[in-house]
Amino acid sequence: MRPESVRADTLLSVRGAALSFGPIAALRAVDADLWPGEVLAIVGESGSGKTTLLNVLSGRLRPDTGVIWYRDKDGTLIDVHTMAAPALRALHRSEWGFIHQDPRQNLRMGVSAGGNVGERLMAQGARNYADIRTQAASWLELVEIDPSRIDDLPRTFSGGMLQRLQIARTLVTHPSLVFMDEPTGGLDVSVQAKLLDLIRTLVSRLRIAVVLVTHDIAVARLLALRIIVMQGGRVVESGLTDQVLDDPQHPYTQLLVSSVLQA
């Protein structure tokens, strides 16, 4: 795909992404677009290729074929996989964010909660210590962590608190695009509800675009306007979330929707 063929208003576009791990095709000819401020969910069972797609989109994993274009804050189109490594790292620290299922992958466990949040601000050039601390404290409050815990180490936090701290650390710099990999996986249902509500509110208030990987279609319905269903490395169905979940066309989507337990 040449840059001229990217639609003028997309934030992220992928065309023809394919990737094999040895004999296993993890991604086959995947096309997708993401617009600014939009939440796109990628659903499918484990092994369907959704996390692989997320890693390919975010430049963490190079596809065998295919192109990923990202439009940066200046409006310049960037081919994510031809960027030099330092430039990609800089993008991950500034305009992008990544929220992992396990917050320990992102947080620095030996640094205080406030330090974890402030670090990303400092990476963007903030130098005034008092300002950074004030911002960190207000972000802890936004994600419902008592600001008096600002000097505590993350290892004293519960799983749900760690996940909220990761969200504060990621969103403090107002990224335009955040990748989320099962952000509520492995948490208690009550903790999940709080986290989903926080993500929903913050993402819409800050107009952040999100690519969200989840196996939980209720999470997709709550957070995402559009959805992509993957099976065996392919996109088998895509569209508006309510359309795809209420009127699924593909046999696999029908199976996915009918397999959900009613609480």
Place this chain on the structure above:
Amino acid sequence: MLQVDALAKSFTLHLRGGLRIPVLSDVGINVRAGECVALSGPSGAGKSTLMRSLYGNYRADAGRILVRHRGAMVDLAAAEPRLLIEIRRETLGYVSQFLRVVPRVAARDVVAEVLIGCGVSETQARERAKDLLLRLNIQPRLHSLPPATFSGGEQQRVNLARGFIGGHPILLLDEPTASLDAANAAIVAAMIAETKAAGTAIIGIFHDTDIRDAVADRLFSIAPMQDAA
């Protein structure tokens, strides 16, 4: 405002060996501004399916669903997701039979977020939401609570407030008074009448024939189709 031509909808159940269930075929309706059309027909005839197809929640197999959006007739059945989102935000409102509750979100915010999504300030949107909830007899002490614990009738009234607050020029109402008592149903009927008078085109399913006769200008009947061959 809304013109439906030769709409067809069937469901294919892949988990049941590809069983195909036709529900709608060759449906045509025309609704003008300020007009209210009530869908009639026995249970299972496809009234809700038609309603959901008109909202783009179900995907039509054939036919066109033209809505007047930003001054031009747009085919919603062929619209790509982003256009459909825009049509729903600005032009086409829908009140479903049941409120889909989101944990932890207060009733007032459930209603206000529709306006906030259209660019209205949070303060103004909350003020409008409060007024509508009060009009629908939702007591002030409930406004800050999430509707998950509300009664069926209260949830439905929150849902109605959410549907009416946007002031969409086309409104789809699926059993808007189903779980309401007579007094609240009368309030809803009055709101429908006002909305109509303001020029909104309405399509509704009304189980309650008194309400239906009070608000509808004409009936559109849907006959059940034969079972799949």
